[in-house]
Amino acid sequence: MKTNPKKTRDYHHGELRPALLRAAVELVNERGDGSFGLRDLASRVGVSHPALYRHFADRAALFHAVAIEGFSLYAKTQQMVMSSSPDDPEEQLIRLGRNHLTFALEHPGYFRVMFGAQIGEHKLADESLNKVARPTLEIIATVASAFGKPEPLDFALCLWSSVHGIALLGLNGQLTFFSKTTTESVHALAEQSARYMIAGYKASV
Numbered sequence: 490m491k492t493n494p495k496k497t498r499d500y501h502h503g504e505l506r507p508a509l510l511r512a513a514v515e516l517v518n519e520r521g522d523g524s525f526g527l528r529d530l531a532s533r534v535g536v537s538h539p540a541l542y543r544h545f546a547d548r549a550a551l552f553h554a555v556a557i558e559g560f561s562l563y564a565k566t567q568q569m570v571m572s573s574s575p576d577d578p579e580e581q582l583i584r585l586g587r588n589h590l591t592f593a594l595e596h597p598g599y600f601r602v603m604f605g606a607q608i609g610e611h612k613l614a615d616e617s618l619n620k621v622a623r624p625t626l627e628i629i630a631t632v633a634s635a636f637g638k639p640e641p642l643d644f645a646l647c648l649w650s651s652v653h654g655i656a657l658l659g660l661n662g663q664l665t666f667f668s669k670t671t672t673e674s675v676h677a678l679a680e681q682s683a684r685y686m687i688a689g690y691k692a693s694v
Contacts, residue, residue, distance in 0.1 A: 630645035
């Protein structure tokens with residue numbers, strides 16, 4: 490007895506690409522990484538494999554597009570933080586640090602792709618990715634420059650890396666190996682780390 494082939498969905502012009510990106514983020518959320526094939530993605534969205542290739546040549550191109558979308562969203566959260574922050578560079582830096590952790594916990598699929606090995610499959614120096622990614626670090630350096638200390642971009646990278654490490658450990662549940670942690674305590678740890686980094690930078694020659 491013949492079985493009916495799996496039905497595919499019809500998407501209006503311009504709808505399929507966003508749907509594929511949303512589904513990719515969902516799959517990363519569910520699996521914790523990008524270990525899925527394009528056929529899995531096509532099946533999730535309900536389209537044929539060839540239809541997917543009209544939008545993404547391969548997995549690297551897919552993850553590259555997800556990263557660009559993720560950094561664009563991340564930049565918007567930074568702008569919201571800055572618009573609601575007092576005119577105090579130290580407080581702004583702490584809020585930007587907390588925002589990094591909040592973004593990781595609220596958008597884990599994007600976060601894992603933006604900072605994950607999948608982007609290594611594509612040129613990280615790609616102009617379209619750098620255009621949205623680099624300003625998210627430079628905003629931290631701009632705020633830090635208010636202290637009048639040297640190399641604010643280096644400090645921004647150190648501060649970002651510190652909070653990023655906590656975000657990644659919290660996201661993976663690995664902080665529980667060392668202490669009892671909750672979302673609140675992870676945020677407190679990230680803030681304390683930021684304060685240590687800022688104090689050291691302000692005291693530097």
